[in-house]
Amino acid sequence: MQPSKTILLGSQSGWLNILLSKHTLKWCVVLLFFTVAVATFALSTGQLKTTFAELSQVLFGEGEKFLTTVVLEWRLPRLTAGLVFGAALGVSGALFQSLIRNPLGSPDVIGFNTGAYTGALVVIILFGGSDLQIACGAIIGGIICAGVVYVLAFKQGIQGFRLIIIGIGVSAMLSAFNTWMMISSSLETSMAAALWGAGSLNGLSWHQVVPSLSFIGIALLGAAMLARKMNILEMGDDSANMLGIHSEKTRQLAMVFGVILTAAVTATAGPIAFIALVAPQLAKKLTREGGVAIIPAALMGAMLLTLSDFIAANLFAPNQLPVGIVTISIGGFYLIYLLIQQSGN
Template structure:
């Protein structure tokens, strides 16, 4: 029985697409869960607040201390968890779709490691400020991606070759990162270790500004060329026959994915496995033939917010870095995925 669909827009308009009712339902459920989790995060913490107190604080009413807690401490962290999770989910969807491999994640092919290298150079060698560290991470991620892309190029890009080259580059960068930490001062090494754990602790609206601008703009650009990505999943020859410029489209899609990953890493440090897991979870939930971008975004947002809440409240008196939670859960997911792919 064919899936029921809903027509969005019209054939002559700017918006012209069909969406499965199942996809719409799944997205609605995911968005509702994310909003409920965000409301819980605003209320729950070392200072417990009622929903009424939170509502009043969001409108600037009530005690000044409560307003500060809700609007300046908790709200930026929650918004950034949702936004960065969405960005990482879409970034993973791009790479897995373009490479046509569920292991084709920026975590696996070394882009996160490159961003960490850029941050380490800024922290240890240049003693940079927060914005300089973020800029260094952005440059490092883009440079690592360019290196992997050039080394993997052989009259085009093959997914398996890109993954293998990415793993090799990531190993070299990891060794270089270790050397930087060992040779740096104790204070620099501690700062680098804290940043490298990947955490939303201390997030403020000022620190969030670059991501609040870059990620929505990049997500909008990806959604505009999402149709080409779906056609490329059919194979290069089929996509060319339908009028898609393969290499140009692949380059722009990968550049968008790199920017999303680098901005997220620059904002919080490396947060692994959201980009790996979110697209595949979205695909299985929607039972779609290709990875649905919007569902990957909502899944990534929900996963990162849930991981951050787990990191904050699972251990009494101890706040773990968010990256530690995502690595622990993502490692198990990666083992399962490797076993599944090996059997296939």
């Protein structure tokens, strides 16, 4: 009897039911190793150089007071944001690409993160809200934008290309509204909003990061629960309905969880482009598997954003770039490659 080539996370009839091949699991371990390596360098690199021995002492509660403050209060919140936000964007992209059945089906391409940006700007500029209120505003803005695009794109079901085109149009209008809000506000507020709009993890504290982590945790759990249904849905609505899966309800839930993941990141770090587009596709190229690659996409997203932030923080040190500039530079080249590949088909 041959050993099984797949591993089940959860149970057949349980709420968690994710099937991984051993090949995929190997790549997940590789991605996890590289992510941990990048995270270690990020914690130990900066204007205050830290050896691995000193870093270990800090993490085990035996380091010097000043060094402990630098690592745990300054660097660790930023690193945690990079890891968790990257995973959230990777999973969000995987959900939307499966939902739309198009490699361009990413929340930043469709424009849902622009809706989240609008919601956050309204809270910042008009109400001067707290971090939690900004997070809620971004999520509400993202969900409203997704709802508008969904309604406009719905025509006897959802067609991927139609959703993308309408999403781009709605995003363009919201971008114009965002610009109007910024030029109509005070100089100090508009400059802060513009800097935040570039997408940055610079200077994040635990107080800023924790509200978004709560929303992301809930949405990641919801995405994991939907993974099996989304995989079945890729075989077609008829097959899904025969297996007792409500196709449209599953799509709506996937869209809600995907928007929450994107909006929670946008609320804290601003709109970070292209991670949601690139991470799921690179994960699929490595694992060579179809379906919704939740875990590989999360690990790839975490690694890409953490690596991008490491580059942004150290490339022109002591000056630090917003991580959004690095992700746009990398993602722009990948998008050009993707469009050329699509036109060749």
